[in-house]
Amino acid sequence: MATPTEALEAVMPTTRELVLDLHRRMVRIRRFEERAGKLVESGDMPGFLHLYVGQEAVAAGVCSALTDADQITSTHRGHGHAIAKGADFRPMFAELYGKTTGYCKGRGGSMHIVDMNRGMLGANAIVGGGIPIAVGAAFASQYRGDGTVAVSFFGDGATNIGAFHESVNMAAVLNLPVIFVIENNGYAEFTPQDRHMKLTDIADRASSYGIPGVIVDGMDALAVRDVALVAIERAKRGEGPTLIEAKTYRYFDHQGIKGMRILYRDPAEVEAWKTRDAINLIEAIGVERGLVSAEEFAEIWAQTEADIEDGIEFARNSPDPDPVDILDDVYTS
Amino acid sequence: MTTRELTYVKAFNEGMHQVMAEDPDVFLIGEDVAGYGGVFHMFDGLLTEFGGTRVVDTPISEQAIIGLGVGAAARGLRPVCDLMFMDFVGVAMDQIFNQAAKMKYMFGGNVSVPLTITTAGGAGMSAAAQHSQSLEAWLAHIPGLKVAMPASPYDAKGLIVGAIRDDNPTIVVLNKKMLGVKGPVPEELYSIPFGVANVVREGSNATIVAIGRMVVEAEKAAANLEAAGISVEIIDPRSVQPLDIDTILTSVKKTHRVLVVHEAVEFGGIGAEISSQIQESAFDYLDAPVTRLAAPFAPVPFAPILENAYVPDAPRIEAVVRRLLERK
C-alpha cells in the first residue's frame, strides 16, 4: 500500500497545521458517529444510521485536499463525508432529529445530508446513485472552466453496480475532472468482498477504462491526502479521472453500532483493524515528529465534545416541521 | 388444517420453504438473501435447507439479478429474485418492464417468464424518500406484470406461493411495517391466486377498498365506526394487477358509498383506476362520489411528524367515511 514517499514529502510536507487539520476532521467524525449511534439506539432519535467509524481517514484525507467550491457526492454512510467537507454539527444533528433547522429541513434524515455551501452535493440511499451525479458535477466544472473538481465516495459493493461502470467509462472518455474514491471496507452489508467480486484490488478495475487506479492505506489520512492531491492535480490539468481504492474498515455494524444478527466477520479481524486506528496513527505521527503535543490533541477531543453537546442541544430545542408545509419544495417555484 | 398464529414475515418465510420443497425448479437469488437470510428475515433458514445452488447471494447488481431471473425463467426455472426495498426497482426497471413484462406478447406467445420478484415497500419507519415508497401503480401500469400486496400473514404466505406458481412475471410487495404483525396461518401449503379480492369484513353502510397495510388501518377505523352504529365493508384486492373489480362492484352495489385508501401518492394511484372503473360500471348505484384517501403528492418525508401526516391512518379513514355518509 502506498505511504507518503520521500519525494511527496518534499513537495507536500507534513506540517503541524496539516496534522491538526486531519486530526480535527477525524475526531469530529468519530465522536459525532458514536453519539448519534447511541441516540438512535436509545430511541431518542428516529430512523437508522450507517456509521462511518473506522473509515475517518478516507473522508478527512480527501476533503482536506478540496475547497468549498469542489463538489462531493456521498452514500448511505455519508455523515463522515459531510463532516470532513465542513458541515456543521447543529444542522446535522437537527436533520437527524427531523427538525426544521436541519440541513434538509427534516425531510431527508441521516441518508440525505446536503450542504450546497460546502460543496456537499448530497448523500444517497441508493447504492451507486451518487457516482454519475459526481460525473455531472465534473462536467459542469469542465464546461465552466472554473478549475474545480468533483469527488464521488462509494463502497466496494457499489463497484458492482452498472452506474459505477458507466460513470467511470464516460468520465474517462470525456476527460472529466472527477475522482472516484472507493472506500473498500471489505464488506457490502454482510457479504465479504471475496464473495462479491473476483478481484483483490478493486483499483484494477481502472485499467478497463484506461485511467489510473491507485491503492492507498485508508487508515492513513496523510497517505490518502497525498494520493488525492495527485489525482486532483491530474484532473485540473485536464487529464481526466482517477480511481482511488482506499483499504479501510468499519468498526461498527452495517447499520447501527451493534446488532449483528449473524457472525459475518471474525471479531479478531475487527480488533486487528483497530490496532491500525487512523486517529491513533495521526496522533502518534504528530507527537513523534514533535509537531503537535498530546495536550493539543486532547484539546481537539474536548472541543469536539463541547461542539457535539451544543449541536444536540440546538437540535432538541429546534421546532418540528409543520405538516401544513408538506408540499413545499416538491417543485422549484 | 392446523392453524396457528404466525408473524407476517414468518408466514411468508414458511411459504418460501414449502414451495421450494415442493418444486425443485424454484430458486432464490438476491443481495444477502442466503448467508444473512435477507435484511428483513424473509429468507431465514432457506440456505440451510436448500443449499447454495438454490439460495444464492449476489453482488449489488439489481439489473443483473432481475435479468438473470428473466433468462432462467425463459429456460423454465422458477426464479425468485429479491429486490430488498421496493425503491430499488428503479435500478432494475429495464429488465422488469421492457424485458420480463413483454417477452410473452412480443415473442408471439413463444416464451413464458414465470419470474417472481419479492420486495418490501411502504413508509412509517423514518427511512425517508428512497427507502419508503409504494410504487405499485407504476408496476401495475405495465401490461404483462402482476402485482400483489399482502395485507395479512395468511395472505403473505398464500400470495408468495401463488406468485411462484403463476406462469407470469409477478411482484410480491411485502409491507415493512407489517413484518411483525401476527395472524392465523395454516401449517399446510396453500396458494392464493392473483386477482381474487378478500372481503376482509362485511358491512352495509359503506365500502372501504384498502391496499396493503391500509387494510389494517381500515379495520381499526371500521371497529370504531361499528361502535357508532356504522357498518363498513372492507375489500382488500390483494393484487392490484390483475384487479378483482367484480368483488368491489358487488360491494358497491350493496353499500352505495366507497372510499379507496392507499399509501402511494393519490395522483395516478391505483385509487384513480378503481374509482374510474366503479363510476363506469356502477354509477347508478352510487349515493356519493367515489372518494380517495392517499399520500399527498410529495416524496416520503423523514421527520416522524411529517411522515405521520403523510401516510393515511385509521382516524383519517374514519373521518372520511363519516363525511361520505353525510352526503344525501
Ligand SMILES: Cc1ncc(C[n+]2csc(CCOP(=O)(O)OP(=O)(O)O)c2C)c(N)n1
Ligand atoms: C441500489 C441499492 N441496492 C441495495 C441497497 C441496500 N444496501 C444499502 S448499503 C448496501 C451495501 C453497500 O456496500 P458498500 O458499497 O461496500 O458500502 P458500505 O456499506 O460498506 O459502506 C446495500 C446492499 C441500496 N441501498 N441500494
Ligand SMILES: [Mg+2]
Ligand atoms: Mg463496503
